[in-house]
Amino acid sequence: MKTINVGICGLGTVGAGTAQLLEKNASIIQKRTGFPIKVTKAATIDPYEDLDIDFSEITVTDSVDDILNDSEIDVVVELIGGDGLAKKIILDALDRGKSAVTANKALLAKHSEEVFTAAYNSPGFLGYEASVGGGIPIIRSIKEGFAGDEIESFSGIINGTANFILSSMSNDNKDFATALKEAQEKGFAEADPTFDIEGIDTAHKVIILMELAFNALFEFDQLYVEGISGIESCDIKLAKSMGYAIKLLGMARNSQKGFEGKVHPALVKSDSMLANVQGAFNAISVYGNFVGHTMSYGAGAGSHPTASAVVGDIIDIGRRLSSLGGEQVPALSVPLDQLSKQTILPIDETESQYFVRFKLADENDIQAIKKSFQAAGIAVQQLSDLKQSSEAAQIPFAILTEIVAEHRLQALVKDLNNLPFITHPSKIIRVDS
Amino acid sequence: MKTINVGICGLGTVGAGTAQLLEKNASIIQKRTGFPIKVTKAATIDPYEDLDIDFSEITVTDSVDDILNDSEIDVVVELIGGDGLAKKIILDALDRGKSAVTANKALLAKHSEEVFTAAYNSPGFLGYEASVGGGIPIIRSIKEGFAGDEIESFSGIINGTANFILSSMSNDNKDFATALKEAQEKGFAEADPTFDIEGIDTAHKVIILMELAFNALFEFDQLYVEGISGIESCDIKLAKSMGYAIKLLGMARNSQKGFEGKVHPALVKSDSMLANVQGAFNAISVYGNFVGHTMSYGAGAGSHPTASAVVGDIIDIGRRLSSLGGEQVPALSVPLDQLSKQTILPIDETESQYFVRFKLADENDIQAIKKSFQAAGIAVQQLSDLKQSSEAAQIPFAILTEIVAEHRLQALVKDLNNLPFITHPSKIIRVDS
Numbered sequence: 001m002k003t004i005n006v007g008i009c010g011l012g013t014v015g016a017g018t019a020q021l022l023e024k025n026a027s028i029i030q031k032r033t034g035f036p037i038k039v040t041k042a043a044t045i046d047p048y049e050d051l052d053i054d055f056s057e058i059t060v061t062d063s064v065d066d067i068l069n070d071s072e073i074d075v076v077v078e079l080i081g082g083d084g085l086a087k088k089i090i091l092d093a094l095d096r097g098k099s100a101v102t103a104n105k106a107l108l109a110k111h112s113e114e115v116f117t118a119a120y121n122s123p124g125f126l127g128y129e130a131s132v133g134g135g136i137p138i139i140r141s142i143k144e145g146f147a148g149d150e151i152e153s154f155s156g157i158i159n160g161t162a163n164f165i166l167s168s169m170s171n172d173n174k175d176f177a178t179a180l181k182e183a184q185e186k187g188f189a190e191a192d193p194t195f196d197i198e199g200i201d202t203a204h205k206v207i208i209l210m211e212l213a214f215n216a217l218f219e220f221d222q223l224y225v226e227g228i229s230g231i232e233s234c235d236i237k238l239a240k241s242m243g244y245a246i247k248l249l250g251m252a253r254n255s256q257k258g259f260e261g262k263v264h265p266a267l268v269k270s271d272s273m274l275a276n277v278q279g280a281f282n283a284i285s286v287y288g289n290f291v292g293h294t295m296s297y298g299a300g301a302g303s304h305p306t307a308s309a310v311v312g313d314i315i316d317i318g319r320r321l322s323s324l325g326g327e328q329v330p331a332l333s334v335p336l337d338q339l340s341k342q343t344i345l346p347i348d349e350t351e352s353q354y355f356v357r358f359k360l361a362d363e364n365d366i367q368a369i370k371k372s373f374q375a376a377g378i379a380v381q382q383l384s385d386l387k388q389s390s391e392a393a394q395i396p397f398a399i400l401t402e403i404v405a406e407h408r409l410q411a412l413v414k415d416l417n418n419l420p421f422i423t424h425p426s427k428i429i430r431v432d433s
Numbered sequence: 434m435k436t437i438n439v440g441i442c443g444l445g446t447v448g449a450g451t452a453q454l455l456e457k458n459a460s461i462i463q464k465r466t467g468f469p470i471k472v473t474k475a476a477t478i479d480p481y482e483d484l485d486i487d488f489s490e491i492t493v494t495d496s497v498d499d500i501l502n503d504s505e506i507d508v509v510v511e512l513i514g515g516d517g518l519a520k521k522i523i524l525d526a527l528d529r530g531k532s533a534v535t536a537n538k539a540l541l542a543k544h545s546e547e548v549f550t551a552a553y554n555s556p557g558f559l560g561y562e563a564s565v566g567g568g569i570p571i572i573r574s575i576k577e578g579f580a581g582d583e584i585e586s587f588s589g590i591i592n593g594t595a596n597f598i599l600s601s602m603s604n605d606n607k608d609f610a611t612a613l614k615e616a617q618e619k620g621f622a623e624a625d626p627t628f629d630i631e632g633i634d635t636a637h638k639v640i641i642l643m644e645l646a647f648n649a650l651f652e653f654d655q656l657y658v659e660g661i662s663g664i665e666s667c668d669i670k671l672a673k674s675m676g677y678a679i680k681l682l683g684m685a686r687n688s689q690k691g692f693e694g695k696v697h698p699a700l701v702k703s704d705s706m707l708a709n710v711q712g713a714f715n716a717i718s719v720y721g722n723f724v725g726h727t728m729s730y731g732a733g734a735g736s737h738p739t740a741s742a743v744v745g746d747i748i749d750i751g752r753r754l755s756s757l758g759g760e761q762v763p764a765l766s767v768p769l770d771q772l773s774k775q776t777i778l779p780i781d782e783t784e785s786q787y788f789v790r791f792k793l794a795d796e797n798d799i800q801a802i803k804k805s806f807q808a809a810g811i812a813v814q815q816l817s818d819l820k821q822s823s824e825a826a827q828i829p830f831a832i833l834t835e836i837v838a839e840h841r842l843q844a845l846v847k848d849l850n851n852l853p854f855i856t857h858p859s860k861i862i863r864v865d866s
Contacts, residue, residue, distance in 0.1 A: 021581055021723050028583050031648060112765070116772075119764040126764040129578070135724035137578025143766045144577075145562070145570025148454055148744030150461050155865060215464060215767045216775040224780035234829035235790050235860055238817045242833060244788070249865055261777040266865040267788050273730065274865070276706055290454050291568035291741035294731035297706065298724060308724035311581030331552040331559040332545075333576045334648045339549075342649040344694040347657035355677070355700050357668050384671045396667035400675060400700075427668055431700040432588060432682060432707070 004037045004318040007067035009089050010080035011044035011051060011060075014103055014130070017307030018077060019053045022314075032334045033315055035322055041067050068092045074321060075314050078102040083110055090115060094122035099321070101313045103130035103306055109204035109220050112211055125320060127313025132205040133158055133282045135305030136298040137312065142212050142286065149288030151213035153253040158205045160280030160300040161196035162228050162248040164188045166236070166265075167278045170245060175233050188280050198227035199248060199263040206250035210261050213286070214254055218261065226264040239267050245275035273297075348407040353381075353431035356413060357398040359424040366397060369416065376412040378404050394423055400431065437470045437751040440500035442522050443513035444477035444484060444493075447536055447563070450740030451510060452486045455747075465767045466748055468755055474500050501525050507754060508747050511535040516543055523548060527555035532754070534746045536563035536739055542637035542653050545644055558753060560746025565638040566591055566715045568738030569731040570745065575645050575719065582721030584646035586686040591638045593713035593733040594629035595661050595681040597621045599669070599698075600711045603678060608666045621713050631660035632681060632696040639683035643694050646719070647687055651694065659697035672700050678708035706730075781840040786814075786864035789846060790831040792857040799830060802849065809845040811837050827856055833864065 006022070008015050019039050022029070030036050038057065042048070043064045048055075061067070064085065067076055076093035078086050078100060086104050093100040095118065102108070108115060108131055119126035129139045133156070142151065157163050165179040174182070180197065183189035195201045203225045210218050228248050239246050244267035252261040268274045273295055277283040282300025287293055299305035332339065358369060363386055373380050382400035401409065409428065417425055439455070441448050452472050455462070463469050471490065475481070476497045481488075494500070497518065500509055509526035511519050511533060519537050526533040528551065535541070541548060541564055552559035562572045566589075575584065590596050598612040607615070613630065616622035628634045636658045643651050661681050672679050677700035685694040701708045706728055710716040715733025720726055732738035765772065791802060796819055806813050815833035834842065842861065850858055 017723070025581055025583055025722070028648070029581055032580060116765045117769055120769040128764070135721075136727060137574045140573060140578050141570045144749055145573050145745050146741065147465060147748040147766070148458055148462055149741050150458055210777075211772075212766055214775070215461070215765075215771065216773050218775055218777055222777040222779075224777075230860060231862075232790075232860070234792075235788075235831075235862065238790055238829055238831040239788060239862070241818050242788075242815055242831065244864070246862060247865075251865070255778075257782065258778045259775050260783050262780055262783070264863055266863050268865045271709065273706060273709055276704065276709055288568075288741060289458070290450070290737040290744075292732045292735075292738050294568060294729070296727070296729050298727035302725075304723040305725050308579065308582050308721060311723075312578050315580040316577055331561070332549045332648075333580070333645055336550055336553040338648065339644075340649050342647070342651055342692050344643075344651055344655040344657075345688075345691045346655075347695055349690065350693050350695070355668075355672060355675075357665075357671055359667075382675055385674050396671055398668075398671040398675065427663060427665070429664075429668060429672070429679060429698050429700055431677070432680075432684070 002035055002322055004035055004075060004314065004321065005040045005073045006037060006075045006077060006314060007041040007070060007073040008039055008077045008079065009043045009064045009067060010078070011042050011046065011048045012079060013303040014306045014310065015042070015079040016051045016053060017303035018079070018310045019058070021304070021307045021311050023054055029315065031338045033318055034335050035318055037314060037318060040073060041070060043067055064089050068096065073098060075099045075101060075317055077310060077314070078104060081106070083107045087111060091118050094118040094124050094126065097123045099124035099126070099317045101127040101310055101317070103310060105131040105201065105204040105208060109207040113217055125317045127317060129313050130306050130309035132208055133284055133296070134298065134300040134302060135308040136282060136284065136296045136300070137309070138284050138296050139212065141296060146286065146288045146291055149290050151254070152287045152289055154209055154213055154284060154286045155249055155251040156282065156284030157247050157274060157277050158250050158282050158284060158300060159196050159202045159248060160282060161189045161193060162202070163277060164280045165197065166228060166231070166246055166248065169233060170236050170240065173233070176229065176231060197229050199225045202248060202250040202263045206252060206261055206263055210252045210259070213252070214259060218259070224262040224264065228265050231265055240270070243270050244268060245270055247274055351403055351405045353403045354401045354409050355398055355429045355431055356401070357396060357427045358422060360395040360397055361421050361423050363395055365421040368419070368421070369399070372412065372416055373399065376408065378402065378408065378412060435468055435755055437468055437508060437747065437754065438473045438506045439470060439508045439510060439747060440474040440503060440506040441472055441510045441512065442476045442497045442500060443511070444475055444479065444481045445512065446736040447739045447743065448475070448512040449484045449486060450736035451512070451743045454737070454740045454744050456487055462748065464771045466751055467768050468751055470747060470751055473506060474503060476500055497522050501529065506531060508532045508534060508750055510743060510747070511537060514539070516540045520544060524551050527551040527557050527559065530556045532557035532559070532750045534560040534743055534750070536743060538564040538634070538637040538641060542640040546650055558750045560750060562746050563739045563742035565641055566717055566729070567731065567733040567735060568741040569715060569717065569729045569733070570742070571717050571729050572645065574729060579719065579721045579724055582723050584687070585720045585722055587642055587646055587717060587719045588682055588684040589715065589717035590680050590707060590710050591683050591715050591717060591733060592629050592635045592681060593715060594622045594626060595635070596710060597713045598630065599661060599664070599679055599681065602666060603669050603673065606666070609662065609664060630662050632658045635681060635683040635696045639685060639694055639696055643685045643692070646685070647692060651692070657695040657697065661698050664698055673703070676703050677701060678703050680707055784836055784838045786836045787834045787842050788831055788862045788864055789834065790829060790860045791855060793828040793830055794854055794856050796828055798854040801852065801854070802832070805845065805849055806832065809841065811835065811841065811845060
């Protein structure tokens, strides 16, 4: 069984996360793929000893050439960013027949033709799922899931920093400067936040998605790009009073007139799903002519989510490399001999928070219900308002419990249903945990 | 260049949609894949003449054996449902080395071991993306996107009928019986709605997702299944008053105690994304140990969205079959020679609805602004409240316009900014269309 050997260029946030993931989830990955994936070399010019990675089988070097020249390495992971050395790494790796995986949206947005041509002419593969939307598998969804659709448009919150700032301006009533400063203090914005707040990072991702969705190449400079630094508190308040939230969107549309593509703050209806994307999360809505309206949501950045996307690409490449030897991706993800039969826990053995609705003849009976919960040792976290009552002699009333074992709650409610003042069987609804 | 020949068993809603998609999007699919995909045979026992499909190159038969025995057919699409003939079709197709694509969740939930074993032992492939979540590529996301993650839990609204009923009970204050009746009249619920409202359909999908997420086989009968027929209007009102919506959820968790799996109505926080999934839409939230919280949203059923998933699987299989001959899935989805360079429309040539925020010295100046919009022929759809004002001599005030050409709006606002009573430059924010 072939081992897939990986060389990581750059041990920053995402590089370290990738090595951690491949170490921590090694056994489940091997179960799924049938082959081991090992990081054999890592290139970094920064200190790396404190990274919570087992370096006993990883050779650390300060030169990416040590990785590119290593004929044992199958997949070169480029996580140093920028379009200088990063570009050389990817082109060299592909030129040598290796596969390359990158999270580098700036490079792909500005040099897509060169990079994709190198990938096309190489026996190796190029993975770039991590370049857009962190852990959200949006590249794969468009390339494979919606492969039969004509993509008409997409629209998304694809910069977590900008969304974090706009969320805190809206939820906590902060002005732009304060919100930016806090984002920097919490590590959600860089010391130089220009790329994030001026929409440039979003624009890089829009170009990648446009090329993928519309099957064409575009010039980055033709994109209209406007950031959020001009948004004032009063804009957010006025928009909210009119039923809208303000979000930084990256959008494109294949319209009758031509290809629209733009990045700018936009009003979105307060009850829409995009309006409810909070903090550093990302969400991308895609409209296809058959699939209709879809949305994908998840962490748009960060060490572990982005590493998840990088490793998804490495596994994909590993599966393809091993399929050249006759193997296939099994329908249920893992080879059949790796599938065990497992039992599902009976519901009695699970626990949950519970909503219990009673119908009472008299609202004074609430005291007796509260006492019963107390006697059973099940804490009540919230009582419903009583103004909900309408039907005569059937006063609907509900209780929210703490998290408690199902069998204890069921036993209590069974007892309660036998009490004389419970006029109708009470209804238990679990709260999603 | 090999043509991928498809035989469709069942020309109901999804079968007809699949044939329509492969016909309507034929050229874009061939551009992406490099090979044509043709429906050569379709089996149906119902009338089919009015289906808006060009049957000139499709042989219609009333026997699925005509498809199974056809050595020219590469992919057999099973869309008749149930676990009788449907099972025979899939097992036979795989046994003959063909690939099979199905949307049949009941079959997979109850006979997964048999079906997946047949797929594992066949040189053909099995696609079942359409079995869960209609057009949402959730199978692909778990199998490939989160291939590096240990999936800890998932939770989802995966039955559009039940969600439609609960949405209309909540939004339109209807009782269960009325909401069900309306769902039936609008075609969102079947004459016998048992599978949908009693959670059985959701349970089928939970088993498929559990097997995929947890890499194990489970017994359908061990799943706790509770439907929504016991939910009363007062439950929804009480839950709403306490900050929750009620949704029918399918959930599973790989917990310390074992595998939890259950289907039941659940309270979800009103401001959560799941609570905002309305009508017949589906959403599935997956939590992985590296990717964290993700969510996928889209149409959970229906002819065209489900056809999108079926065709995604057919294309995937076609790409694999053709890669055995040396081709690869290109990084940018289409082969490089199919990529043209395209221009992006200048922002001036686009149109949008606009939010324009002014800062006024005196609120009486609003009349002048309104007149200017009128003179420019740009209709104002909404004016903000004026109570938002706070800073002295800077009264924030906003207008929402109709959809209008960008250059016209920009010209007007430029003129307005020159008026003496506009104390600060006004801010234009586009409304997401």
